[in-house]
Amino acid sequence: MLIKQKMIFLNYLIMISFFFIITMFQNSFWPSLFGAHLPIYLWIPYLIYWSLYRKPGEAAFIVYFITISTAATSSLMVGYLLVCNSLIFLNLLLFKRVYYTSWVFFITACAVTLFFFPILLWIIPQIIGGKTYFHSFIPWLTGGLVTWILSFPLLVVFQWIDNLTIVKSTERRQPAEVL
Amino acid sequence: MHFFNFDIKKAILIVFLLILPVFLMTLDRSKTEGNLIFRSFFFINSKIQSVYHSFTSSIHQTADTYLNLIHTKKQNRNLIVENKQLKSSLALMKETQKENERLKTILNFKETNKIKFTVAQVVGRDPISEYQLITVNRGRNHGIKKNMIVINEKGVIGYVFRLLDDFSQVILLTDPHAVIPAVIQRSRTHGIVEGSNKNVCKLKYLKRRDDVKIGDIIVTSKLNRLSVEGFPIGTVTDIKKQQYGLTQEITITPFINPSQLEEVFIVDKTSSR
Numbered sequence: 001m002l003i004k005q006k007m008i009f010l011n012y013l014i015m016i017s018f019f020f021i022i023t024m025f026q027n028s029f030w031p032s033l034f035g036a037h038l039p040i041y042l043w044i045p046y047l048i049y050w051s052l053y054r055k056p057g058e059a060a061f062i063v064y065f066i067t068i069s070t071a072a073t074s075s076l077m078v079g080y081l082l083v084c085n086s087l088i089f090l091n092l093l094l095f096k097r098v099y100y101t102s103w104v105f106f107i108t109a110c111a112v113t114l115f116f117f118p119i120l121l122w123i124i125p126q127i128i129g130g131k132t133y134f135h136s137f138i139p140w141l142t143g144g145l146v147t148w149i150l151s152f153p154l155l156v157v158f159q160w161i162d163n164l165t166i167v168k169s170t171e172r173r174q175p176a177e178v179l
Numbered sequence: 180m181h182f183f184n185f186d187i188k189k190a191i192l193i194v195f196l197l198i199l200p201v202f203l204m205t206l207d208r209s210k211t212e213g214n215l216i217f218r219s220f221f222f223i224n225s226k227i228q229s230v231y232h233s234f235t236s237s238i239h240q241t242a243d244t245y246l247n248l249i250h251t252k253k254q255n256r257n258l259i260v261e262n263k264q265l266k267s268s269l270a271l272m273k274e275t276q277k278e279n280e281r282l283k284t285i286l287n288f289k290e291t292n293k294i295k296f297t298v299a300q301v302v303g304r305d306p307i308s309e310y311q312l313i314t315v316n317r318g319r320n321h322g323i324k325k326n327m328i329v330i331n332e333k334g335v336i337g338y339v340f341r342l343l344d345d346f347s348q349v350i351l352l353t354d355p356h357a358v359i360p361a362v363i364q365r366s367r368t369h370g371i372v373e374g375s376n377k378n379v380c381k382l383k384y385l386k387r388r389d390d391v392k393i394g395d396i397i398v399t400s401k402l403n404r405l406s407v408e409g410f411p412i413g414t415v416t417d418i419k420k421q422q423y424g425l426t427q428e429i430t431i432t433p434f435i436n437p438s439q440l441e442e443v444f445i446v447d448k449t450s451s452r
Contacts, residue, residue, distance in 0.1 A: 020227050027224070027303045027314075028231035032239075036438035039308035056189050072220035073228075073348075074305045075312040075340070075356045090193060121307065139308050 004166075011165035018161065019046055019069070022154070027073055039143040043070055044117060045151040047085060048109050049158045051092035063089045076121075084120045088113055103155055110151040114144040218343070225346035228303035228314055236300075294407060295447040297321055299329075301440050302346070311351040311374070311437055313337075317445060318345045328399060328446045334411040334434035335359065335399055336443055347445075352380055352412065353437050361412055362400040366390035369400055372412055372431060380413065382429035389427070391415060397431050407448045 026042045043066050050062040063085045071078040095109060118140045299321075303314035317323050319342050329336045329349045337357055340350040350357045357374040361382060368389045370382045382397060395415040401408045417430035 020223060023306065024224060024227035024231055024303070027306050028228040029235055031304045032232070032235040036304060036308060039306075041306070043306070056192055060192055060195075068216060069220045069224065070306050072217055073224050073303060073312065073314065074307050075310045075350050075354050076305075076307055078217075081307075093189075093193070118309070121309070143308060 007165050011162065014161050014165060015158075016065070018157070019043070019066070022046065023069065023073075037139055038146060039139055040147045040150065041114065041117065041143065042147060042150065042154070044088070044113055044147060045106075045110050045154045046158075047088060048092060048106065048113060048151075049155065051089050052096060052106060052109060053158075053162075056093060059089055080121070080124055083124050084117065087120060088117070103152070106155050107148070107152060111148050114148050118144075221341060221346075221348075222343055225303070225314055225343060229316055229346070232300065232302035232316070295322075296444040297323065297447065299347075299443050299445055301443065305354075310356075311337075311354040312340065313349050313351065313440060313443075315347055315349055315443060315445075316345065318343045318347045320344045322447060323347050323445055324447075328407055328410060329443050330410055330446060331435060331440065331443050333436075334413065336435050336437075336440065339445065349443065351437050352433060352435075353378070359412065360400045361397045362408070363389075363391055363415075364396040364398050365392070366395070370429070372397065375430075378432065379416070380431045380433055382415070382431050383426070385427055385429060387420065387425055387427055391418060391427070391429060393418060407446050410446070 022042045023046075026040050030038075030040055047059075047062065047066055050059045054062075064082070067078060067082045067085050070076075071081050074081070091113075092109060297317050299315035299317035301313050302316050305312040315329075323339060323342060325339055325342055327339045329338060335352060337349045337351040337354070338359065339347050341348040352359055352372060352374055354374045357372075357380075359372045360369070361372040362369050363382075366389070368385060368391060370385045370389075372380050372382055375381045382391075385391060393415050397412045397415065399408050399410045399412060411434055413431040413433035415429055416432045419428040419430075421428075
């Protein structure tokens with residue numbers, strides 16, 4: 001029992017460290033290579049992974065974690081980002097009701113979320129009355145596409161971390177268990 | 180038929196997740212950002228970003244060294260010629276400087292403000308491309324204060340937004356949340372520059388009859404004791420006047436390119452003599 005708890009703690013530690021590594025790669029390394037015209041949103045596959053393969057409580061914690069971390073490096077207000085990330089999470093909870101464990105499901109969820117995320121980010125301040133930004137079409141598509149391509153290797157790493165520390169992530173939640 | 184089976188605990192979680200963000204949105208930005216959790220994330224992120232930055236800068240340096248070697252010989256020849264020209268100009272400049280000092284003494288002119296520039300390197304960018312915040316590797320320990328103007332050789336970049344001991348975040352003037360008091364250089368009409376999208380800014384709160392023309396240069400005006408007036412922001416590229424209304428809508432194209440920032444200068448005007 002104690003070993004299992006230690007492994008879960010280790011899993012959280014590695015996953016959170018990996019989150020910082022990928023998001024700072026996205027904020028620092030990637031723009032220095034490709035400039036600001038090709039943005040990537042690596043926290044989205046991370047959020048999707050937690051939403052699909054972990055308990056809703058754990059995923060909710062990660063929603064807040066991701067939001068605060070991202071907002072700490074952005075001029076976007078915490079509340080707006082939290083609404084976006086929460087809506088993605090809640091949408092994925094519904095998505096999980098037709099859940100199957102294949103990687104195709106994760107990739108599909110990434111594609112849908114990456115396409116709708118900038119729209120969501122634009123709509124929410126419109127509704128609430130905050131400042132909105134003109135979203136250029138090309139960075140939105142290219143950035144989403146690059147992130148989507150990167151989401152598969154990310155899934156492999158996430159599953160490798162899970163296999164290393166806990167049981168196979170795809171076996172952790174069965175369709176009957178989810179929501 | 181699991182699709183219609185809802186767990187009450189999960190339903191509560193969903194409601195909680197929906198309500199809290201709405202509550203957070205109503206909070207003032209300073210209340211959420213000043214707290215320990217937010218600052219901790221800023222600290223961790225900055226440290227990792229600086230590691231990535233040192234890695235990428237070493238790659239850039241290696242590539243630059245190789246490329247520079249190719250052009251060095253040609254540049255050297257040109258520089259020798261330029262150096263000779265500059266030496267002759269310098270002699271003339273020394274004379275002008277002496278004359279300047281003499282005239283200052285006659286007029287009893289006193290320099291009240293001393294401007295100090297702190298060089299900083301950009302180590303990170305905003306994760307959301309539509310918003311423009313950069314992280315630089317200079318902070319409170321280097322004498323940086325909130326709201327200090329940040330420039331480069333072309334013009335104003337933005338101002339210091341958040342601070343840590345060794346890092347600070349600069350909000351670019353093209354960010355939708357950026358607000359910089361400005362003045363039209365030619366007519367001395369005051370307004371506020373606000374970011375609107377990646378390429379342009381807006382000059383707001385100018386009266387309908389205020390004197391502004393396309394091509395006018397916009398410079399910073401005095402905001403508080405930390406900011407410095409007179410730094411170029413951009414040029415007026417479009418003026419729109421509605422048929423009715425008190426103000427006019429002015430579009431400014433900034434001198435800087437927000438996507439090509441590597442080194443910046445943070446302006447400190449606090450010291451005086």
